[in-house]
Amino acid sequence: MASRRVNEDLPIIARFEVRHRNYLASDGSIQRPLPAFASDAKLLVALYRSMVLLRLFDRKAVALQRTGRLGTYAVSLGQEAVSVGIASAMREEDVLLPSYRDNGALLWRGVKPEEILLFWGGDERGNQFSGPPHDFPFCVPVGSQAPHAAGVAYALKLRKERRVAVCLFGDGATSKGDVYEAMNFAGVHRLPLVFVVANNQWAISVPLRLQTACETLAQKAIAAGFVGEQVDGSDVVAMRAAAEEAIAAARDGNGPRLIEAVTYRLGDHTTSDDAARYRAAEEVQARWKEEPLARLRAYLVAQKMWTKADEEQLAAECHERVEAAAERYLATPARRPESMFDHLYAELPDAYAAQRRELAGEHDA
Amino acid sequence: MPEATLVEAINLALGRAMQDDPDVVVLGEDVGVNGGVFRATAGLQKRFGPERVLDTPLAELLISGLCVGMAAQGLKPIGEIQFMGFIYPCLDQLVNHASRLRNRTQGRLTCPMVLRTPHGAGIRAPEHHSESTEAMLAHIPGLRVIMPSSPKRAYGLLLAAIRDPDPVVFLEPTRLYRAAKGEVEDNGEALPLDVAFVLREGRDLTLISWGAMLKETMAAADALSAEGIAAEVIDLAALKPYDEDTVLGSVAKTGRCVIVHEAARTGGFGAEIAADIAERRLSSLLAPVARVTGYDTVVPMARLEQYYIPSVERIMTAARKVCQFS
Numbered sequence: 001m002a003s004r005r006v007n008e009d010l011p012i013i014a015r016f017e018v019r020h021r022n023y024l025a026s027d028g029s030i031q032r033p034l035p036a037f038a039s040d041a042k043l044l045v046a047l048y049r050s051m052v053l054l055r056l057f058d059r060k061a062v063a064l065q066r067t068g069r070l071g072t073y074a075v076s077l078g079q080e081a082v083s084v085g086i087a088s089a090m091r092e093e094d095v096l097l098p099s100y101r102d103n104g105a106l107l108w109r110g111v112k113p114e115e116i117l118l119f120w121g122g123d124e125r126g127n128q129f130s131g132p133p134h135d136f137p138f139c140v141p142v143g144s145q146a147p148h149a150a151g152v153a154y155a156l157k158l159r160k161e162r163r164v165a166v167c168l169f170g171d172g173a174t175s176k177g178d179v180y181e182a183m184n185f186a187g188v189h190r191l192p193l194v195f196v197v198a199n200n201q202w203a204i205s206v207p208l209r210l211q212t213a214c215e216t217l218a219q220k221a222i223a224a225g226f227v228g229e230q231v232d233g234s235d236v237v238a239m240r241a242a243a244e245e246a247i248a249a250a251r252d253g254n255g256p257r258l259i260e261a262v263t264y265r266l267g268d269h270t271t272s273d274d275a276a277r278y279r280a281a282e283e284v285q286a287r288w289k290e291e292p293l294a295r296l297r298a299y300l301v302a303q304k305m306w307t308k309a310d311e312e313q314l315a316a317e318c319h320e321r322v323e324a325a326a327e328r329y330l331a332t333p334a335r336r337p338e339s340m341f342d343h344l345y346a347e348l349p350d351a352y353a354a355q356r357r358e359l360a361g362e363h364d365a
Numbered sequence: 366m367p368e369a370t371l372v373e374a375i376n377l378a379l380g381r382a383m384q385d386d387p388d389v390v391v392l393g394e395d396v397g398v399n400g401g402v403f404r405a406t407a408g409l410q411k412r413f414g415p416e417r418v419l420d421t422p423l424a425e426l427l428i429s430g431l432c433v434g435m436a437a438q439g440l441k442p443i444g445e446i447q448f449m450g451f452i453y454p455c456l457d458q459l460v461n462h463a464s465r466l467r468n469r470t471q472g473r474l475t476c477p478m479v480l481r482t483p484h485g486a487g488i489r490a491p492e493h494h495s496e497s498t499e500a501m502l503a504h505i506p507g508l509r510v511i512m513p514s515s516p517k518r519a520y521g522l523l524l525a526a527i528r529d530p531d532p533v534v535f536l537e538p539t540r541l542y543r544a545a546k547g548e549v550e551d552n553g554e555a556l557p558l559d560v561a562f563v564l565r566e567g568r569d570l571t572l573i574s575w576g577a578m579l580k581e582t583m584a585a586a587d588a589l590s591a592e593g594i595a596a597e598v599i600d601l602a603a604l605k606p607y608d609e610d611t612v613l614g615s616v617a618k619t620g621r622c623v624i625v626h627e628a629a630r631t632g633g634f635g636a637e638i639a640a641d642i643a644e645r646r647l648s649s650l651l652a653p654v655a656r657v658t659g660y661d662t663v664v665p666m667a668r669l670e671q672y673y674i675p676s677v678e679r680i681m682t683a684a685r686k687v688c689q690f691s
Contacts (some may be wrong), residue, residue, distance in 0.1 A: 095438075128471035136437070137470055141461045147427050148462070151434020151442070158390070158416055158440070165434075177454075181427035188422065343468045344507050346475070346530040349559050351606035 016222045018215075021242050022232035026290050028298025035241040041305045047088055047236050048296050048306070049314060051080040054104040055293060056318045057113055058267075060326055061120065065271040069330060073120045074101045078234075078266030081292035082198045083168060084108055085239025086259075089247050090166055095156070097136040097149045097167040101198070105168065106131055106138075113325035118332060124343075125335070143173030146182035146195070153191035153256075164192045164250045166243075172203030174220055175211050183258065187225035190255035194246045195221070197258065198233060200265035205278035221258035233261030234292040237299075264290060336360070369549040372542040374516035375405045375481075377551045378523040379443065383413050385553065386441060389527060392419040393428055393445030402447055403483060403542055429455035432478040433462045441527060446482040449536070450493035455480065456501075463532040464507030476532045479523075484512060485577050485627050487540035487674055489667040495539075496664060497576075497628040502534050503605040503637075509558060510605040512536040514579040516547045518602060521556030529558060538577035545580075561608035563615070567595035570684055571615040573638060574625040575601040578675060582625050585680035594688055604634055612638060613646050620651035621687045625680055630658040652690030655683045 023034050037043055054076055064070035076083065083104035090096065090109070098105055103116055111131035119126025119138065127137035136152075139145035149167035156163045173179050174197055186193045197217050201208050214220065221228030231242045239261060246257035264287040268275045275284075300306035338360035341348055348356065357363075369377060383389045391406055391413075397420035400407030410418035421428050425446055432442040446452045459480070466476040486495035503510045511526055511533055513519035519537065526533040538545075564579065565586055574582040579600050586596040597615050601607055616622050622642060624635035639654040657675045665673050 124469055124471050127469055128473050133473055134438070136474070141457065144430070144457060144461060147430020147458070148434035148437065150427070151431035151436075152438050153434075154431065155435045155438035155440045177424075178426060178430065178457075181422070181424040182430070184422055184424070185427055185431070340468075343470075343472045345467070345509075349606040351559065351609055 016219070018218045018228060018230055020230045020232070021238045022235050023237045023241070024235045024295050024299050026234070026295055028295050028302055030299075034237060035244070037240065037244070038237055041303075043088075044237075044296070044300060045305060047084060047240065048293070048300060050084045050088070050104065050108055051236065051293050051296070052314055053318045053321065054080050054084065054107060056315075056322050057103065057107070057116075057325075060322045061117065062271060064117070064326060069121070070117060071120050071122050072270050072272045074270045075267040076101055076104055078287065078291055079198055079200055079263045080104055081236035081239050082196070082233045082261045082263055085236045086166060086168065086196050086243045088240050089243035090164070092132055093163050094247070095134050095136070095152050095163065095165045096132070097145045097152065097165060098138055099142070099145070099169045099173070100138045100140050101170065102138070102168050109135065113322060114328040114332070117325065117329035121329060123332070123334065143169050143176040143178040145169070146173070146179045149193055149195070150182040150185045150191060153186065153193035154189060156192055157189065162251050164194060164247050166194045166196065166247070168196045168198065170203065171197060171199040171201065171208055171211055171217060172206070173197065174217050180220070180224070183221065183224035183256070186256040190253070192250040192253070193256040194243070194250055195256065195258045196243075196261060198261050198263055200263050202265055202269070202275075202279065204269045204273060216260060218258055218260035226256050226258070228258035228260060230260045230262060233263030234290045234295060236292055236296055266291065366548040366550050368546055369516045370543050371513070371516045371519050371538070371545040372403050372405050374520040374549045375523060375537060376407055376409075377549060378520045378527070379406060379409060380412065381551060381553050382443075382524060382527045383409065383417065388439060389441045389443065390417045390419065390435065391443045391445070392421050392431060394421060394423055394447055396420060396445050401445060403539075405481070405537070406445065425451050426454040426458060429458035429463065429480060432480065433458055433466065433476055436476045436478040436532070437466060437474045441477050443479045443481060443527060446480060448490070448494045449482050449484050449496045449498060452480075452482050459502070459508060459532070459534070460505055464505050467531065468507060475530055477530050479526045479533045479535050481535045481537060483539040483542070484536035485539050486664050486670045487577065489670070490539075492666055495670060497626070497659065499536055499604055500628060500632055500634045500637075503634055505605075507531070508605060509533040509603070510536065511558065511603050512538065512576040513602060514538060514541065514576055514600050515545055516549045518556060518562065518600070520549050520551070521554060522558065522602060524553065525555035525558045528555060533558075536576065540577050541580065559603045559606050559608055561611040562600040562602055563597065563611065564600050565596065565598040567597040567619070569594050569619055569621065570596045570688055571599065571612075571619045571622040572596050572625060572680070572684065573599045573601060573612060573622065575604065576627070578625050578627050581675060581677045581680060584677045585684060588677065588681055589684055592685075594684065596684065607638070609641060613642065616642050616646050617649045620649050621690075623655045623657060623680065623683045623687055625657045625675055627659050627674055629661045630656060631661050633658055652687045655687050657683045
């Protein structure tokens with residue numbers, strides 16, 4: 001930590017605090033009274049089912065990539081509670097601005113698994129998905145979607161709509177000006193906007209201590225004039241509760257919030273990465289004890305909300321769903337080459353019509 | 366018909382667009398109470414309120430990124446970047462997002478935004494205020510790049526840019542902001558976005574230019590006419606996409622062409638036009654295509670900028686040479 005020595009003779013003019021939220025310990029035991037929604041067994045089971053589906057979907061996507069049938073892919077392994085917990089607290093009309101690792105949020109919001117595979121398989125039609133039509137597609141340039149979220153939230157506020165924008169990114173993104181500029185603007189205009197940073201400790205090979213000297217990433221909100229909260233990102237109950245509170249506050253006109261989800265990337269950065277090059281196996285091993293699925297399952301089993309038979313049935317269901325999605329993806333033929341011109345402009349300018357004809361194999365007279 | 370300067374014509378178009386369409390919002394640094402450093406947005410905040418005419422924090426990347434988010438939600442944002450020298454933080458947003466949002470979502474989300482910025486040298490401004498880097502913007506697929514050269518065209522083209530369903534970078538010739546004056550009727554009529562304007566007809570030579578350089582180019586055409594050379598002058602106005610038909614048609618008629626731009630020579634937009642002419646009208650050419658451009662130097666500060674901007678004399682020398690060729 002950087003030096004914090006201060007001149008104690010000077011008066012204090014402001015104080016700030018950052019709170020941490022956690023309900024379920026890693027063994028599934030209860031740390032503090034659960035939020036109201038946790039009495040809804042159906043909801044907790046739905047959260048669990050979504051996280052299991054995401055994990056199996058990831059496994060299938062990696063298998064497809066390893067066998068040359070999918071492009072580079074970013075797994076959510078270890079972080080399932082973040083995007084699932086957040087998305088579960090959103091309404092259909094709210095606007096999601098995801099990063100490239102937020103498959104769980106898209107699936108929760110109705111994007112089909114085969115559409116996600118289509119995108120990572122190199123087909124733009126994957127972004128023309130079945131989820132809410134106003135949601136943004138995955139953002140690949142890190143943090144560059146944060147200013148979009150501020151623009152979206154400004155539009156919602158200008159039109160006095162009771163909708164909220166939710167922007168997800170990783171710890172690396174908090175080092176970028178994009179994210180700070182967006183947070184700063186959101187604070188000035190008290191926008192209906194929730195920022196969520198999935199702090200998975202690693203930006204590819206660069207550890208958090210080389211991104212920032214701050215004790216928390218949540219405190220980055222303080223400089224922008226709003227509340228930042230740190231949440232146990234492996235506890236889906238905590239993620240859902242934090243998201244519910246932040247989204248409700250934003251919807252009621254109380255401005256933005258930042259949620260720092262402390263989590264861990266158990267897998268490689270993407271299928272093109274080999275984390276063993278920069279990360280000790282012991283560190284990863286230790287983090288497996290924290291992972292979100294086992295934690296919620298332990299709680300559900302202890303509460304008699306979940307049985308071994310349920311687990312087996314869910315695994316079979318998810319397996320079937322993922323296999324069927326993969327088959328539909330693999331059966332989708334590529335578009336015609338000249339279609340790369342189709343959505344370049346609302347109407348293709350004459351200047352590029354000849355290029356399109358050339359690609360289509362048509363010859364000018 | 367009432368007269369207006371180029372910057373007043375911009376102001377009229379902005380006011381007209383905001384009045385006609387409640388989705389139009391103006392945002393940028395100092396665009397509100399101050400009316401913009403060149404007064405392009407003067408009076409707009411008073412008329413339309415601070416929610417639609419918005420003073421942003423001092424962050425250019427943010428301005429362009431806000432426009433993308435607003436546009437995706439159906440607003441029609443018009444962002445102002447105070448000088449072209451400050452537009453570069455916006456390139457990430459223009460290249461990675463604004464220009465491709467429609468394509469990457471296959472039409473599900475679109476980006477009807479305009480990013481306005483002053484362009485070029487010649488007003489004795491401080492360092493970083495005099496760039497003309499339009500070619501790097503014209504290189505971006507999915508974008509439109511527009512540059513007017515008169516109050517009337519500034520008015521009509523800006524209205525067209527605002528109404529266009531795709532992202533437009535609108536470059537405003539700084540040294541014409543107040544120097545160019547002409548009749549402008551505030552009638553809400555837009556001009557076509559991808560059509561070049563023939564400012565003067567002639568049979569001997571085609572002069573092609575855009576933005577502030579039309580001033581020197583027209584002066585050169587006048588002087589050449591006294592020497593018996595009838596020059597056709599084309600204001601390209603739209604760089605992306607540019608109107609090849611008008612350019613190639615004129616060259617087919619004259620057989621001789623000089624392209625004039627303020628930007629540095631290497632990789633300038635003149636090279637693109639010259640290459641198209643060579644590829645498609647070689648048999649019409651009676652002389653090699655010539656370029657009169659800024660030098661491949663950093664734009665000099667005030668004391669030397671007059672030597673950097675192509676002069677009437679340099680244009681005439683090139684025109685004579687092209688006309689005397691064989």
